[in-house]
Amino acid sequence: MTNKTIKVKDNDIAGSVNDFLKHLLSSGKVQALLVPQNMPSKKVVFPVFISDPKKLHADVLAPILPASMASLISKMTKVQSPSKPIGVVMRSCQIRALIELVKLNQARLDNIIIIGVDCPGTFPINTYTSFPEKKTPTHFLVEAFVKKSDEAEKYLRTACRICKDPIPTNADIILGFYGSDIEKEILVEAFTEAGKNLLKDIALEDEKEGKGREKAVKDIREEKNKKRADFLKEKEGMKGIEKIAEFFENCVNCHNCRHACPICYCKECLFDSSVFDAEAYKFLRKAEIKGLFKMPNDALLFQLGRMNHMILSCVECGLCEQACPNNILLMDVFIPAAENAQKKFDYHPGKDKNDKIPMIVYREDEFLEVGEK
Amino acid sequence: MSEEKKEQKKEDFEPKIVGFLCNWCSYAGADLAGTSRIQYPPNVRIIRVMCSGSVDSMYILRALLEGADGVFVGGCHPGDCHYIDGNYKARRRMVLLENILGTLGLEKERVWLRWISASEGQKFADTMKEMTESIRKLGPNPIAKHWDL
Numbered sequence: 303m304t305n306k307t308i309k310v311k312d313n314d315i316a317g318s319v320n321d322f323l324k325h326l327l328s329s330g331k332v333q334a335l336l337v338p339q340n341m342p343s344k345k346v347v348f349p350v351f352i353s354d355p356k357k358l359h360a361d362v363l364a365p366i367l368p369a370s371m372a373s374l375i376s377k378m379t380k381v382q383s384p385s386k387p388i389g390v391v392m393r394s395c396q397i398r399a400l401i402e403l404v405k406l407n408q409a410r411l412d413n414i415i416i417i418g419v420d421c422p423g424t425f426p427i428n429t430y431t432s433f434p435e436k437k438t439p440t441h442f443l444v445e446a447f448v449k450k451s452d453e454a455e456k457y458l459r460t461a462c463r464i465c466k467d468p469i470p471t472n473a474d475i476i477l478g479f480y481g482s483d484i485e486k487e488i489l490v491e492a493f494t495e496a497g498k499n500l501l502k503d504i505a506l507e508d509e510k511e512g513k514g515r516e517k518a519v520k521d522i523r524e525e526k527n528k529k530r531a532d533f534l535k536e537k538e539g540m541k542g543i544e545k546i547a548e549f550f551e552n553c554v555n556c557h558n559c560r561h562a563c564p565i566c567y568c569k570e571c572l573f574d575s576s577v578f579d580a581e582a583y584k585f586l587r588k589a590e591i592k593g594l595f596k597m598p599n600d601a602l603l604f605q606l607g608r609m610n611h612m613i614l615s616c617v618e619c620g621l622c623e624q625a626c627p628n629n630i631l632l633m634d635v636f637i638p639a640a641e642n643a644q645k646k647f648d649y650h651p652g653k654d655k656n657d658k659i660p661m662i663v664y665r666e667d668e669f670l671e672v673g674e675k
Numbered sequence: 676m677s678e679e680k681k682e683q684k685k686e687d688f689e690p691k692i693v694g695f696l697c698n699w700c701s702y703a704g705a706d707l708a709g710t711s712r713i714q715y716p717p718n719v720r721i722i723r724v725m726c727s728g729s730v731d732s733m734y735i736l737r738a739l740l741e742g743a744d745g746v747f748v749g750g751c752h753p754g755d756c757h758y759i760d761g762n763y764k765a766r767r768r769m770v771l772l773e774n775i776l777g778t779l780g781l782e783k784e785r786v787w788l789r790w791i792s793a794s795e796g797q798k799f800a801d802t803m804k805e806m807t808e809s810i811r812k813l814g815p816n817p818i819a820k821h822w823d824l
Binding site: 545551572599602603606611613638646660662666669672674 | 761778780
């Protein structure tokens with residue numbers, strides 16, 4: 303099928319995308335949109351839930367991901383699906399996370415129309431808000447993107463630099479930047495009935511050359527995959543109690559990583575409970591056995607426990623690392639662990655909402671080497 | 676703890692093993708070993724749980740981080756679970772846990788999952804002997820001496 307394109311007027315990419323989004327709202331095709339938008343200070347971009355097209359000033363390319371979009375959708379669909387269509391503008395990692403939350407019964411997709419955007423990566427919040435270059439982060443990123451240079455690379459979050467797949471899957475429509483001259487046009491492709499319906503009656507132009515997109519997508523996937531493989535190789539030695547103890551040394555047990563994680567959804571986390579409070583004599587006894595121990599004493603258990611609970615569904619969005627107040631580079635440990643665990647169960651988080659989470663299914667004739675020898 | 680005890684030789688090292696036994700099979704198996712007066716090493720500290728499938732990996736990790744030398748999980752034979760499929764799920768958890776043990780640099784042989792029925796008192800005793808010896812060979816849990824966790 304021929305792709306459609308949004309014409310970019312006067313080099314104003316955000317404005318042209320906004321015209322498209324405004325049209326979706328004013329035509330009633332979506333009742334509301336969840337979309338990243340500039341805050342009044344213009345210093346930072348946050349997701350907004352918007353129903354009034356006049357107030358829309360979205361910036362879908364802004365290289366920042368302050369909060370998990372998947373968690374936000376979980377908040378508004380977990381109890382009941384919306385009765386009218388809601389459009390959600392999301393990056394690929396967040397769509398993967400949303401699919402995982404659907405499997406975990408923490409979100410619903412009925413009447414949720416996923417508008418995926420190609421993701422050239424995001425910067426840490428602090429880098430974005432105090433950006434050292436003369437241009438705004440978005441302009442800087444777009445320019446680097448157009449020039450196909452890697453000057454934005456040094457500002458990217460680790461998770462983005464080695465992104466699993468910057469092209470959205472499972473989206474109803476995709477706004478594509480890869481493979482198009484984004485100063486002139488943005489590709490729009492519909493993948494589902496809901497998506498096709500969304501594009502109906504909208505005056506979009508047909509794409510002139512159909513092949514550019516396919517190749518650009520293949521290229522960027524290959525490039526990112528290679529970077530990810532190199533990263534995995536580089537971090538191969540990140541194991542062993544000495545290294546792990548040192549790695550998590552700065553952990554203050556604030557649990558910010560857990561709050562930021564789209565997958566960690568438990569209402570009551572074991573680590574917020576009083577399980578680890580005990581009578582003073584138990585602490586004394588442990589001190590006498592070991593001589594001393596670090597306090598708070600369950601920080602490493604928290605990290606390993608969290609890893610064990612969410613690693614199969616880890617979509618590698620890197621929000622945990624971004625949330626860490628002490629700059630612990632969580633990706634160094636979590637991505638290799640996720641890679642190993644997911645490989646073992648041949649599980650691909652976010653790929654298909656009909657897949658089952660490996661921990662709730664089994665086969666009688668599997669892993670026979672575990673258990674009885 | 677006295678210095679003397681700390682510097683004991685590997686052969687004299689007495690492993691501490693935490694055993695999670697399922698209420699319906701393995702715990703009854705251990706009980707049978709006891710009532711049948713079958714001798715087995717006293718190295719295992721048994722904790723009764725309702726099902727091997729209820730043993731969250733967190734319990735196992737905590738035991739190891741607190742310094743246990745080995746963790747044993749006993750469940751019903753495949754197909755015999757009182758809750759139909761708890762032991763199959765326990766098996767999957769164990770596969771996932773091996774991954775975390777790898778990150779920690781712990782030998783996966785420190786955590787055992789075995790199927791022991793209520794009638795297998797002898798098998799329980801034999802398994803305990805086998806595991807105690809195996810952990811003795813591996814030596815003390817290297818995490819036990821870490822106070823910086």
